[in-house]
Amino acid sequence: MSSLAVQQLVDVLKVKDEIMHAAREYLRQEGFIEILPVILSPITDPLHHDTFDGTVSFYGSPYQLTKSMILHKQIALRTLPRIYSVSPNVRMEPAERASLGRYLAEFVQLDLEVRDASRDEIIGVGEGLVLHVLTRVAERCPAELERLGRELTIPEAPFKRVSFQEAQEQFGKGFDDALSSSLSAPAWVIDFPRSVREFYDREDPARTDILLDMDLIYPEGYGEALSGGEREHTLPRILRRLEKDGIDKERFSQYLSFVEEGLPASAGFGIGIERLTRFVCGLEDVEQARLFAKAPGKVGAI
């Protein structure tokens, strides 16, 4: 590695440390409690998109590597009202996605959830978190940002909101990149159709097949920042959604027994640390945002 490349990596790692520090600082001040990540469980996020499962024999029983902590977050809210976890996720995306510069097969998600929260409240948490992180990094890492050639603009809240339908009409199918490239400040996409999201995303009672969820999209072509929404939490609704998605309920039997005992209503999101670091540092590829990056399909990477 050239000394310039080493200096860039050192700067990125320093900025990432500040990002994580600032994020926790904000969440602590907002009354969140950190819970430990779960990386192995008989249940994990089924995820609509086509990732390969990471399966491990746990004393002879097939356990899954965590794709997101969503199901565990809902269960944890039975005990605590506001939680977050710094949660390693494994999502073995198809190898051809590596060239897009924003996928890692192993990444870390700051995953949070709030009991009885509405989507609007969680959008407020997301804006507060991003603004706090950007402000603190700009204050604490001016030399690093300058060497990285990155001028950070602190956006103003509330961020613009656009519906999935509007975004698709304007930018076509799979609009994330085109929308992101058109933006000069982060913006929310809201109201995804049921068919593109998961069984736990809450349907809008007023509009069939529209979900009360949202993505945050970075500006300047950096793509998706976070994904979240309100959650389904009652047994009849969750069973109906599993059926609509054609998912065998036996796969989620342990989860369903918690649902039967009672899950609180909630909303939350997960924000990828490496993507946030890529955006803050203005990096070409998310692989540059961490040590030991594993791009999809990159066998041999440690």
Added chain:
Amino acid sequence: MSSLAVQQLVDVLKVKDEIMHAAREYLRQEGFIEILPVILSPITDPLHHDTFDGTVSFYGSPYQLTKSMILHKQIALRTLPRIYSVSPNVRMEPAERASLGRYLAEFVQLDLEVRDASRDEIIGVGEGLVLHVLTRVAERCPAELERLGRELTIPEAPFKRVSFQEAQEQFGKGFDDALSSSLSAPAWVIDFPRSVREFYDREDPARTDILLDMDLIYPEGYGEALSGGEREHTLPRILRRLEKDGIDKERFSQYLSFVEEGLPASAGFGIGIERLTRFVCGLEDVEQARLFAKAPGKVGAI
């Protein structure tokens, strides 16, 4: 769950959040940078004791779940001089160990490493960390500790040191529990024989087959707190140690190519968050120290 049990769990989770906050506060003040955990890699800590491997197919290649970040920490020190990670580890210990109250098959380790450090310096970091955590938790969680019936005594540094040989003479083989029960303050065990530890633990140049490593033992029977030491870092010595341990060097080919390029000398340790929480809260079993605890052999736990 009874309301008393729920209150206890809430208190434990609140204390654990403070433990993690205080630990990071201390490490930040000491100039450490947080790096993201690695949970999947072709290489991980081989560990002497008899755990089952967590093996996952990573795009068709067998990857291991992290047992500790030791090898990645050594490699990361090529870029940064003082690092730590909040690192989930999977160690599928034999199921009969569950009854001992201090094993989890999935747990989180605060794993740190310092370039060019001696064991004495790292012992200082360990004492500073534990004292900072105990002091802060006592200040910030008095109501939780009182409800848990735990009176925290803040020990004085430096902690007592005892050699492996002395400990074994006094308490017999597998002395951790007996030694721990005899203590009223944490104490270090130093100078383990080569045969009971790993290839990366540095041999004392002055005493063949004695390692420059250490464990911290909690008082009151809570057992082992942390494990660490100085590291081997040159190719000829590491190859010799692999050979002595009868480990096929092909298993560590990716690691050895980094060693060949050059690893810095270092020392460090890993401290288990759930065991620290158990000790701070005075819990009977480490399973009470987190949500979603997976005891060895406990199939079905989410």
